[in-house]
Amino acid sequence: MNAPRHPLKRRSRRRSRFTPARLGVYAFLLTSALFFLLPLYVMLVTSVKPMTEIRLGNILSLPMHFTLDAWRVAWQSACTGLDCQGIQVGFWNSVRIVVPSTVLSILVGAVNGYALSFWKPRGASTLFAILLMGAFIPVQVMVYPLVRVLATVHLFSSLPGIVVIHTIFGMPVMTLLFRNYYAALPHELFQAARVDGGGFWRIFLQLMVPMSTPIIVVAIIMQVTGIWNDFVLGLVFAGTKNLPMTVQLNNIINTTTGERLYNVNMAATILTSMVPLVIYFVSGRWFVRGIASGAVKG
Known part of the structure; x- marks a missing residue:
């Protein structure tokens, strides 16, 4: 009959799973995910902000007034030169x-x-x-x-x-x-x-x-x-x-008359991708x- 394993050995084995190499892999994967997801996050939050919030310059902050107006403009009425029928x-x-x-x-x-x-x-x-x-x-x-x-x-x-x-x-x-x-x-x-x-x-x-x-x-x-x-x-x-x-x-991005609408540009970019x-x-x-x-x- 096999002798029961000592609980201290079990704990040491569990702790040994988090080796420096494994932690390094996790750190690399997390850094890579942030590197690729951060631009997408900025595009998303910018597209649902009104221009009054965008002018404050806090590109990483969540919108205080959530709006989908930029998405509607990008799809239906954004100007591509002289044509203003949106990206649809x-x-x-x-x-x-x-x-x-x-x-x-x-x-x-x-x-x-x-x-x-x-x-x-x-x-x-x-x-x-x-x-x-x-x-x-x-x-x-x-x-x-x-x-x-x-x-x-x-x-x-x-x-x-x-x-x-x-x-x-x-x-x-x-x-x-x-x-x-x-x-x-x-x-x-x-x-x-x-x-x-x-x-x-x-x-x-x-x-x-x-x-x-x-x-x-x-x-x-x-x-x-x-x-x-x-x-x-x-x-x-x-x-x-x-x-x-x-x-x-x-x-759409290069057609600018007056103020550049960054929220519309971001919405159009997300719709395209x-x-x-x-x-x-x-x-x-x-x-x-x-x-x-x-x-x-x-």
Whole structure:
């Protein structure tokens, strides 16, 4: 029969959990959290303060008179140049840009990754290397050639034009993700489907797509957040009638007549970043699962 453990030993073990290394990790995590959360806190409290409180200069203090007037102005009536319809115009423009761009780039990347993983046409390695290089080319290098090409085909400054641009720039990364994911799948599944008479599209639609849910979630998160946060491509290619929310936010902040309304600017900034924040908070768990299930393998 085992002898009972001495209570002093239990206490010493409990105390030993708080080692200097563990305390250092906790201190680092707390400092990092404060570093990233402090700007968000300042933006939130400033957006719900009236300008009379903001002029006092106490940016960290809680509002004495809570108000959502700045949020209503930012959404409905803030001026972006000569247009005073608020940032809601840019929101719906961003939605119209993000949805087709995300669907098309993921579809093209999935087909490319599937072809490069299982069918491997002649020159597949060279094609994959070229696509991989495209993922690291700066956007600014390709802006002028793309402007000339889109102007030639009459797509410059239009909604289809900006959708095509985001699809092109998203294709290398999406191809890399799907190719590495499919390369980690058992090759016997593909061989069995080929023996059963499956062709290129039948195997892709009936076998690969149902197995691709984790990587599709990762791709959706990456594309939606990347396209939503884009500024340069939307400014250059979207045209004045289709400017995304980020460009509208820049116009609101830089359009000043008289007093600068910091509460309206902060509210507009939070509204612009709301979609990426919600996506990361809601789907972060699926993002980690998708990465762990093969998104960066191969």
